[in-house]
Amino acid sequence: MDAYVSDLMSKMTVEEKIGQLNLPVAGFSMTGTKESKGVEEKIRAGQVGGIFGAYGPEKVRKIQEIAVNESRLKIPLIFGLDVIHGHRTIFPIPLGMSATWEPALLERASRIAATEASAEGLNWTFSPMVDIARDPRWGRISEGNGEDPYLGGVLGAAMVKGYQGDNLSANNTIMSCVKHYGMYGAGEAGREYNTVDMSRLSMYNYYLPPYKATVEAGTGSMMSSFNVVDGIPATGNRWLLTNVLRNEWKFNGFVVSDYTSVSEMVNHGMGDLQEVSALALRAGLDMDMVSEGLLITLKKSLDEGKVTQQEIDQACRRILEAKYKLGLFEDPFRYVSEDRAAKEIMTPENRQASREIAAHSFVLLKNDKQILPLQKKGTIALIGPFANNKRDMLGTWVIGGEWEKSVSVMEGVQAQAGANARITYAKGSNITEDKEFINRLNFFNQPMVTLDGRTPEAMIQEAVNTARNADVVVAVVGESQSMSGESSSRSNIDIPESQKNLLKALVKTGKPVVLVLFTGRPLTLTWEDANVSAILNVWAPGTEAGNAIADALFGAYNPSGKLTATFPRTVGQIPLYYNHLNTGRPWDGKESTKFKSNYLDESNDPLYPFGYGLSYTTFEYGDLQLSKTELTGAETLTATVKVTNTGKYDGEETVQLYIGDPAASVSRPVKELKGFQKIQLKAGESKDVSFSITPEQLSFYNSDLRYDWEAGEFNIYVGTNSRDVKAGKVNWKK
Numbered sequence: 115m116d117a118y119v120s121d122l123m124s125k126m127t128v129e130e131k132i133g134q135l136n137l138p139v140a141g142f143s144m145t146g147t148k149e150s151k152g153v154e155e156k157i158r159a160g161q162v163g164g165i166f167g168a169y170g171p172e173k174v175r176k177i178q179e180i181a182v183n184e185s186r187l188k189i190p191l192i193f194g195l196d197v198i199h200g201h202r203t204i205f206p207i208p209l210g211m212s213a214t215w216e217p218a219l220l221e222r223a224s225r226i227a228a229t230e231a232s233a234e235g236l237n238w239t240f241s242p243m244v245d246i247a248r249d250p251r252w253g254r255i256s257e258g259n260g261e262d263p264y265l266g267g268v269l270g271a272a273m274v275k276g277y278q279g280d281n282l283s284a285n286n287t288i289m290s291c292v293k294h295y296g297m298y299g300a301g302e303a304g305r306e307y308n309t310v311d312m313s314r315l316s317m318y319n320y321y322l323p324p325y326k327a328t329v330e331a332g333t334g335s336m337m338s339s340f341n342v343v344d345g346i347p348a349t350g351n352r353w354l355l356t357n358v359l360r361n362e363w364k365f366n367g368f369v370v371s372d373y374t375s376v377s378e379m380v381n382h383g384m385g386d387l388q389e390v391s392a393l394a395l396r397a398g399l400d401m402d403m404v405s406e407g408l409l410i411t412l413k414k415s416l417d418e419g420k421v422t423q424q425e426i427d428q429a430c431r432r433i434l435e436a437k438y439k440l441g442l443f444e445d446p447f448r449y450v451s452e453d454r455a456a457k458e459i460m461t462p463e464n465r466q467a468s469r470e471i472a473a474h475s476f477v478l479l480k481n482d483k484q485i486l487p488l489q490k491k492g493t494i495a496l497i498g499p500f501a502n503n504k505r506d507m508l509g510t511w512v513i514g515g516e517w518e519k520s521v522s523v524m525e526g527v528q529a530q531a532g533a534n535a536r537i538t539y540a541k542g543s544n545i546t547e548d549k550e551f552i553n554r555l556n557f558f559n560q561p562m563v564t565l566d567g568r569t570p571e572a573m574i575q576e577a578v579n580t581a582r583n584a585d586v587v588v589a590v591v592g593e594s595q596s597m598s599g600e601s602s603s604r605s606n607i608d609i610p611e612s613q614k615n616l617l618k619a620l621v622k623t624g625k626p627v628v629l630v631l632f633t634g635r636p637l638t639l640t641w642e643d644a645n646v647s648a649i650l651n652v653w654a655p656g657t658e659a660g661n662a663i664a665d666a667l668f669g670a671y672n673p674s675g676k677l678t679a680t681f682p683r684t685v686g687q688i689p690l691y692y693n694h695l696n697t698g699r700p701w702d703g704k705e706s707t708k709f710k711s712n713y714l715d716e717s718n719d720p721l722y723p724f725g726y727g728l729s730y731t732t733f734e735y736g737d738l739q740l741s742k743t744e745l746t747g748a749e750t751l752t753a754t755v756k757v758t759n760t761g762k763y764d765g766e767e768t769v770q771l772y773i774g775d776p777a778a779s780v781s782r783p784v785k786e787l788k789g790f791q792k793i794q795l796k797a798g799e800s801k802d803v804s805f806s807i808t809p810e811q812l813s814f815y816n817s818d819l820r821y822d823w824e825a826g827e828f829n830i831y832v833g834t835n836s837r838d839v840k841a842g843k844v845n846w847k848k
């Protein structure tokens with residue numbers, strides 16, 4: 115590769131080298147307001163390194179032909195797209211997939227996504243997003259793996275493996291692009307693109323680990339984020355892009371900016387386009403998405419001594435290396451296959467995988483009197499704006515996804531209900547009645563949320579009549595597709611008012627109400643939790659939504675998902691996360707007390723803690739058994755609990771290991787996830803679940819940012835979620 119790339123670069127002009135650093139968008143883009151102009155001419159002129167937004171064999175072939183037939187050096191283009199949770203066959207949104215706690219499932223979904231995407235000419239995806247998110251107001255919490263650094267790293271690495279496989283140059287693997295480096299999930303007030311300000315200690319201990327884990331998993335590329343880090347935008351931040359990423363973590367792929375994040379540095383107050391472009395290159399950025407700052411200004415900056423030839427060469431080399439690794443020099447059309455596109459996209463197997471993964475992602479939040487699973491008899495009323503709806507099954511970021519091909523809840527339930535059950539339906543309410551809100555949800559003038567012409571009262575009345583004639587009500591409510599995702603921050607995270615009014619009217623009928631919740635984020639469900647019989651959180655399940663939901667509702671699959679982000683009781687508690695510090699005046703866990711760290715008007719407790727999720731069966735945890743309580747140095751501690759399925763159904767349980775370090779040189783979280791195992795237990799069955807603990811799991815970054823462990827006492831916890839745990843203590847000497 116080195117020799118090939120050096121030879122090629124020896125033939126390139128400075129302008130052609132700079133051209134490789136340019137990434138325009140082709141055609142329709144979902145994410146920005148700036149468009150790329152004159153792309154074909156630029157390709158001919160050697161001013162384009164890659165294209166994003168173009169897919170489909172015919173389209174990609176046509177563009178690639180321009181590059182390899184009409185440009186001077188015939189360098190092939192790399193083709194990227196946001197393939198976030200599936201390409202054509204759509205899987206649950208990432209936050210949903212993370213709730214499976216099954217890395218193998220995320221790897222499988224990413225493998226299928228790569229297979230479908232690569233058949234349509236793509237060889238690069240802007241995924242996974244591994245930003246830690248502690249603020250559910252932020253709409254992009256839906257795109258990541260939640261709030262935990264360890265779980266986030268394990269799941270992100272699994273996705274990288276799924277996309278890239280073992281051989282990047284195979285025609286069905288694609289390069290991953292880990293984003294948004296870094297700390298993008300920590301924008302103040304959950305507001306999109308907002309300022310990030312945090313200590314290096316927090317970065318190293320909580321926010322950086324997932325990026326690091328994906329670098330270790332071999333991601334070929336990374337995306338720099340929009341936000342500032344320590345006052346300098348990530349895209350121009352040398353400490354982030356070079357010191358940490360390349361020098362500390364030994365990353366050897368390339369870094370692309372986010373959409374116009376180079377030129378946005380002008381707004382951040384870093385200088386004019388020439389200055390910010392030079393800043394980005396010097397910081398270690400290799401490719402400029404859409405802003406063309408590098409393309410337009412780098413030659414001038416070189417002539418004026420603001421950047422060096424070596425800096426340009428290095429960035430160009432990294433882009434060419436990526437193309438080499440993808441096998442594009444050998445065959446620029448390797449990823450273009452009409453034949454594969456016809457045979458390997460949306461196959462029954464892919465749809466089946468999506469259905470299974472979706473079922474595993476559902477989180478049962480409440481199940482009073484075992485109302486679920488539903489009996490296949492009597493009258494089941496399906497009510498709500500998502501009950502007979504295909505569009506909102508897919509969730510955010512589905513560029514290649516075709517919502518018309520998704521399975522509605524109505525279709526799924528009808529297919530499984532059998533001859534003895536009657537399914538009735540009423541829409542019950544609009545997604546929201548707020549016209550201003552609807553305008554914002556329907557961005558780019560797409561009719562994503564439409565209004566039923568009837569009055570809210572008339573719709574509710576119809577729903578109440580339907581409910582009264584039923585034995586059980588399944589209320590399918592929540593957030594629509596564009597209520598979460600990019601640029602979809604919310605200051606109020608309730609179920610929208612029109613739907614809440616519907617729920618209140620349904621509860622008033624006295625019929626049992628099962629809430630099937632669509633959402634891209636943790637919502638505030640305090641009223642719902644107190645008033646409905648059951649809550650099954652299905653996120654946005656993807657193409658097979660209705661089938662997977664019916665699998666769970668009727669018990670063909672027993673729900674096993676666990677939350678990866680805390681559900682607060684009220685928006686005023688945010689940010690609320692399980693791995694918080696203790697403070698000097700900790701809350702007593704019961705009531706609000708003067709001069710303690712608590713609220714006058716609300717408990718500190720979340721509604722549902724991190725790691726929480728029920729099953730149709732029940733699991734009992736025996737006491738925690740520790741192999742030793744006194745340890746020295748590199749010894750291994752074994753922590754074991756007996757878990758028993760004490761209910762009537764076979765089921766799966768994710769057993770979680772947490773560790774607390776109550777005395778150290780820096781204040782440490784009350785507990786941190788350090789391991790987990792998802793096990794299957796038949797009704798009545800017991801299993802001993804053991805975790806091996808070594809000093810690695812005790813290690814953290816201290817105030818000198820040195821990674822090590824400190825001798826002393828440690829609390830070991832094993833349990834069903836981050837709150838309900840069995841505890842033990844050990845003393846560990848150096």
Ligand code: BGC
Nearest residue numbers: 145146196240293372373600
């Ligand atoms: C988003 C990225 C995305 C890019 C390209 C940006 O606005 O922040 O996540 O990959 O657009 O679509």
